Amino acid sequence: MVGADDRRLDVLRAIVEDYVLTQEPVGSKALVERHRLGVSPATVRNDMAALEEEGYIRQPHTSAGRVPTDRGYRLFVDRLSRVKPLSVAERRAMERLLVGAVDLDDVVHRTVRLLAQLTRQVAVVQYPSLARSSVRHLELVPISTTRLTLVMITDTGRVEQRMVELPEPVPAEDVLHLRGVINASLGGVALSQTPPIVADLVETAAAEHRTAMRALASVLLETLVERTEERLALAGTANLTRGNVLDFPGSLRPILEALEEEVVLLKLIGEVEPSTTRVRIGDENEIEDLRAASVVSTGYGPGRTVVGSLGVVGPTRMDYPGNIAAVRAVARYLGDVLAQN
Amino acid sequence: MVGADDRRLDVLRAIVEDYVLTQEPVGSKALVERHRLGVSPATVRNDMAALEEEGYIRQPHTSAGRVPTDRGYRLFVDRLSRVKPLSVAERRAMERLLVGAVDLDDVVHRTVRLLAQLTRQVAVVQYPSLARSSVRHLELVPISTTRLTLVMITDTGRVEQRMVELPEPVPAEDVLHLRGVINASLGGVALSQTPPIVADLVETAAAEHRTAMRALASVLLETLVERTEERLALAGTANLTRGNVLDFPGSLRPILEALEEEVVLLKLIGEVEPSTTRVRIGDENEIEDLRAASVVSTGYGPGRTVVGSLGVVGPTRMDYPGNIAAVRAVARYLGDVLAQN
């Protein structure tokens, strides 16, 4: 026979599972009926009282059943649940992701929609971070003699393009030369490593190329390295309206607003150590407006590296095991897709 | 003194304005208090009865005030309102748009957020359509001897990139040659005009370049011309929760879902003739889920051309004059920005 402490945890697990499923406070009687706990409702009530004492569950009002607290979910996630393997149908949906994806934008959009579909939550995918990519190729396309477009292609598939104004006209063959020099120095170099190299390029440039090189260098450093703009894709906001109204007390407003703030979102799903999945439950969130929400996020990248993160946002009352599994699976899959390029 | 018919229209205008402002059915008494109509509530009641008879307003229930119908809004938009000029602050916000915009993505994102802010509605901006752009430059970046990245830059600033698998290895100098040939033929050509030229390129290619050219041509035609994927940016979904719950009977669900369907959105804001602003009110929308919403949209582009569209989506109870003005102003401004590149 299991010890009393063990049973208490079983009761907590049962409460979480039932509540996630039914969205309604769960009472002692219903609990013993739906789960083979082997004890009577009265006993469960005692356990519940203890759990409430410890802060794992609470009563919305006196004559109602119990609801897990953030702390209860935390314990559930940490110790009471196993990651749920994806179903065959889900796996198949994932396999379909790759076919026909035509470029990085396409891949990211498909990924975020897939994740939203699998989890029925709001999904967020960060584009591969420029800061963590390296240069595959830089192209200079002359628009006029004093203006050119700088196109950078990274190993993660991102393509960035910037307008560069040249202080003085530069003939076409010089542009070709500049391109050659730059690519020879920067090809394969991680963007974060470029500043000294770029500085060196300006130093060592022939006198007649100096000003042009300086213009290029400043655009490169200022808009591609320092002000490294991170991009995001979002999907499944409609899922916020899925559950009970109680999920987000008051209105969806603050949540929707937070989801539109890219900086906030990045902070939310970012900051992951490699190959861990991070779960932030309710209060644990630093962002005020998302105190009623939970976030499951992880990093992704080809192989063991991390070039970006992705995750889902939903009510604290969410299917943690399922969502964690989905987030992990999608991250791994996205990493594989990136590795193929 | 104004005729009775004129006054009836004044009453309709007053009803629309009040309702948009207060979000509450407006009664005869409140109407004469807030607007100098110069007649008594009883007279207004008679007018209201007539307007209701004609289908311009209706009563949510017997003992309530009147609310405009879709037809009422239509009349209001067509005949009773003047486009409201933007305020100084709004103009200034728009001017700030340009500074520091770093590439097309940036411009589009800033634009859509600006539009959402100005109108306090959901804003949608279509990226400049590939179909309506022309080729500025094509670049071929070798990844390996049998694989290269095709980068296309258009005059509207879009940069697209596709992976091309070559059936047999192609030496670097041949790639350069191919690039030269392609650019010579396609530079400045509208994408819609490219198919015969591309076909010709394959025809006339030297035997040793034939297969490579064929691979390039197929990628070009299939993924950039035929399957011309349109892109969109969206902002301000949080504004949906702004107004009364009554705005969208039931839930936001269908609206949010529709907003995630890019195809639907494109249909919604697209199909505009040059330099007209289109207003679709409630029922006039073809999309089932958006029958409770109105859409104000227009095209934009450098000069008089149209390369994409933008617009706002909101409850039928919206500030039409203000939103029309904002949509037009932003479209013109975006066109100007594009023209500068």
Added chain:
DNA sequence: GACTGGCACTCATTTCCGGCGAGTGCCAGC
């Protein structure tokens, strides 16, 4: 003929109240 004041009427909304019942806490007993 157009407008107005007056008045009866309608009906959604609000408030109050009693009954119901899910669920609890506690206690005595096994």
Added chain:
DNA sequence: GCTGGCACTCGCCGGAAATGAGTGCCAGTC
């Protein structure tokens, strides 16, 4: 340590009554 029993709490439901905004209509006035 578990269980059955029991009194108790309190949110929710449904009906009744009060409220009041707003209307339609009519007779009267300019």
